[in-house]
Amino acid sequence: MSVVFTENLDKRFGSVKALNKLDLSLDAGEPIALIGPNGAGKTTLFSVLCGYLRPSSGTVKVLGEQPGSSALIGRVTSMPQDALMDPHFSVGRQLTHYARLQGLSKKAAKLDKDRVLDIVQLSEASTMKPEALSHGMRKRIALAQALLGKPELVLLDEPTAGIDPPNVKIIRDLVSELSDSITFIVSSHNLDELERLCKSVVYLEQGELKQTGSVNAQSDDQDTFLTVRLAANSDDNAFAAMAKAVPGVHSVTRLAQGDFRIHCDHHAVVDEPILARMREEGIKYRQLVRGRSLEDRLYGGAGS
């Protein structure tokens, strides 16, 4: 089933086109990554899907309904970027209020509030005001509100932006755990994280759809590239020279300090010889991956 469908979707702010003739069809299932540079239209797309913004033209359907339609209440939720709760009420009271608006009775709403706070490991925050929470805790509370009821589709806009690694891990683990029953669409600049979390990717640039596909490298890519991350303080030059000398290696590109992309002949077996030579020369590595990283495939690191 298509959870999101857009056709010729335009959204203009004055003379600026935030979304430009966007055609998109996303199916229910595994988490979907929405990526693109700043100003690509990711937040605008989320806002249109949630009904916060009206499209300038074109068609948009969410779970087969118009965004903002009453038929979507409780079925589509979102964790909008930078949205804050009312500072005058406790977190628990607001979550209960939201649950009641989704049609739950007073008692059921309180139970559901407790459930979602437990999921995000913040039961103790129920009586706290939003201002008393750290940034990471606020993000988790925002995720908790998105999980109230039984949503089918959850849109997460920069869910881990600006928060510390423990909070990132909690959010990431939750999305992974819940993705069996909920379709998540996650927008983020953290491509490593998306690569771990999502199976498919939608790439926007200047409001236009540039690419859709699998987050993981395709078999062709896996047969032709290796991505190597060396241990800290390793000798980059020594590794590059060694890797280039391995038969079947076409080129070695240094993407960043300690990060290399190795382009080899199709189906050539180069990983085992490279590992053997690294051992011989005392070069330590942290990660060796078949295929290019998502970042490398999308932005094609120029390297040095």
Next chain:
Amino acid sequence: MQTLAIAQHEVLKLFGTRRGWMSIAAFLLVWGIILAFVIEPAARFLSNEDTGGLIALLFGDRAQQLANSWGNLEVSLYWLVALYVLPFFAILFSADQMASDRSRGTLRYLLLRCGRFTLFFSRFLGQLFIMLLLVLLTYAASMALTAVHSPERALDMLPVAAPVIVNLWLVLMPYVALMALLSVLASSSKQAIVYSVIGWIVLWLLIRYVQNRFELSSWVGLLDWVMPGAQIQALLRLSHWDALQLAPIPIAHTVVLLVLGAFFMWKRDL
């Protein structure tokens, strides 16, 4: 059920938060000052006990006539003062129906769970309920003050309480509707209040200009009824359920302002 939950939450904003109680405390203080320095001196003046203060200054010879309109001096004075003062409180109390929730992003959480119109009209209803409570509170305070001097006259205020409260509630409706509209357009309650002041002055000047420009036309007299609260002057001459004769005017104002507010609520990016 959504309407009830949203309206209840709106009432809770006033009675369930520290900020709300601060507003109520400020309102009670101001109303206390009005009772002590306006209504009480006026009552003594009209009973030939004092020089009369503000009411005598404002209404001069008409003060006695106005004071008799409800057949009870204290009710008449309450009616007179409330007609002019409560609209200001209605504007202040209902100025933040949407504005800060929209700027903060809280509206985005709410709109995942209810429609724009449901939110707009439910919050308006919640504010109307608050206005009813404020009118009741002020009337009760006036009764309490009267009871200090004359318990019998305080008891006489009870039978006319219903028409006084219903009529005042109708007077306040368009002000709440106006702030519902302006809080959709503004980004804070302060900005909504500023918009209301500017709008009031501009509309007043515009009406005066049109009336002067087309003074011979028969329709210009109708413009006197365009401003919210236009019927207040006329209400001073009416009392009891007779005052409902003018009820279509605030109701019409309310409907027009709510339709405009709902239109902007529907159209705006939130």
